[in-house]
Amino acid sequence: MKVGLFLPCYIDQFYPKVGMDTLQLLERLGLEVVYPTNQTCCGQPIANAGFENNSVKAAFHFAEQFQEFDYVVSPSGSCVYHVKNHYDITPDSKAIEKVRGNTYELCDFLVNILKITDVGAIFNHKVGLLQSCHGLRGLRLGKSSEQVADDYSVCTDLLRRVIGIELLNLSRGDECCGFGGTFSITEAPLSVKMGSDRINDHLKNGVEVITATDMSCLMHMEGIIRRRKLPIRIEHIASILNSTTS
């Protein structure tokens, strides 16, 4: 099985460790993983800003870069959601159709494709899971609190098998953190308020490390945490799952 690693631009530029952790984790599980170095961006930022038509080139470029792989895996529910759901704007193309079908968010890929929940990770911390909305409600990586159904979450399936971890419950389990892409700029004070309210929920419940499937949410949280010097930190779920030393 040949896997293409897709990294959101902000992970490549600001959080390279998340990329390395994703790569190492997949390799540790015995997969052949390639990072196409000419990849750019899935196009989501311009599309969500209402300029979907300008994102067509990005979509085609993505498909061209990743069409050769059996699976495309990314440590971002949001970007994957965009590829799967919004690449319908491009004219019919085999490559587009293929990547829309075989691009997976990391946790989804581990649990539902590889059928693995125990990745042999050790992480001795009290952790709170920030449910990134596009992963949760877009890709259905778990049951949202609005739905009436049996509870499930691919993220907690994986985190619960991590040795030493204490996964804590939150008062509002899946309220949005307020990042929202351009929303974080156009509605900046509201975005910060939403973010700080989420952080307070984690703090109040004794969380030491906030984790999520999306680094964009965590980048926003980290920005507030560092500005306010709060006693809590962030860690992408890939980094927790790739942590093998206590």
Next chain:
Amino acid sequence: MSHPKLANIFLKNEDRVNWHDKALWFVREKRDAAVNKVKGWEELREVAASIKANVLSNLDNYLLQFEENAIKNGIKVHWAKNATEHNEIVLKILQENGAKHLVKSKSMLTEECGLNQYLENSGIEVIDTDLGERIVQLANEPPSHIVLPAIHKRKEEIDALFVEKWGIKGGNGNAEYLTREARKHLREKFLIADAAITGVNFAIAENGGFVVCTNEGNADMGTHLANIHIACMGIEKIIPKMEHLGVFLRLLARSATGQPITTYSSHFFKPRPGTQLHVVIVDNGRSQLLGRPEFRKSLHCIRCGACLNTCPVFRKTGGYSYESVIPGPIGSILGPGIDMEKYNSLPFASTLCGSCTDVCPVKIDIHSQLYKWRQIISPKKGTSIKKLAARVTGKIFGNPILFRLAATIGTGFLRFLPGSLTKNLTAWGKGRELPKVPKQSFRDWYIKNRKE
């Protein structure tokens, strides 16, 4: 004003924001508790959405069927193309009967049409009889929420308002005392009313009757005492059969407030002997929405307000930040269909988190429609700089060399820019630190360690 500007005003008082947020989250939690007790809740939503889809596909027939049966029952049916026609029809009925005092139960449609102001300008006393509506009417404010019109007001503020308007003794914000005072006041208005207006929650095509849901019984009080009842409904309020009513009644109150059913679900079929019953059927832009496949599902809406309660943007910025009769997520997709210029910031007042879509009892794809409105609004309304930026960014995303160049310049810029500058200059930096720029990007690391 745009949503961000109004939101920023509301956000200045953080205590109030927290209080507003908590009050509505409490309602959301009540909703969760109630819907989780219903076996087959998701199937019920599916059935409701299917009934609504059927209604919208056959709306012309159902409306005519409803009219025919309503007329048989002795109801007078009127058709209004828009808000102006609606208001004129209501005024004409009142004037023909010499009615001067009007009591109204809750109706978002009459808010949409600006009926109160219109009638008051013609010398008719209009009294909103839903307690929340009466409160905002006394304060000369519009409702801030479609189910909880005065949710933005604290008990103490309502106390002060009643003291000022009615000259009563203050009650230190005691809700029971204030409600009793409001009852006394409203009783007098009910007793002298010549006519009563209600909304319509569901109009049943097969029998020409309709149902009005209230918690306070004020619709019944008004219509039972006055000799003229005028019910105003949007064209989308039709359900085909009586047997469909149960589906919606089970969904409505649970989604709205977490009650199993509204206290009163009042059925109206024909006028009492010696009285008049009118139904005004209003289009006001709805048939235009019906003609737009990507947005027509918004006409499923049963005005439960669940998407407002669940929306973090609504909870933390209040109903008035939308400047729209219907605020919140549903208002943000209905607004641009009515006036795109006026409401062009609303589809952007969302993180597209999707909570509204999951909570909606009639399965409106609200967050997808927000995304779709953005695609229509941005190319039309965006400034030329924004449009140019989108075009350039699109090109960059499609070209790896340009992309690397832009990324290198971008992170280089961040690497050398003093923190004090970014703190104040950028919208991001006002409340957040920018991410630290690492020594090398993932790509650089990968090329160095994995490719060589």
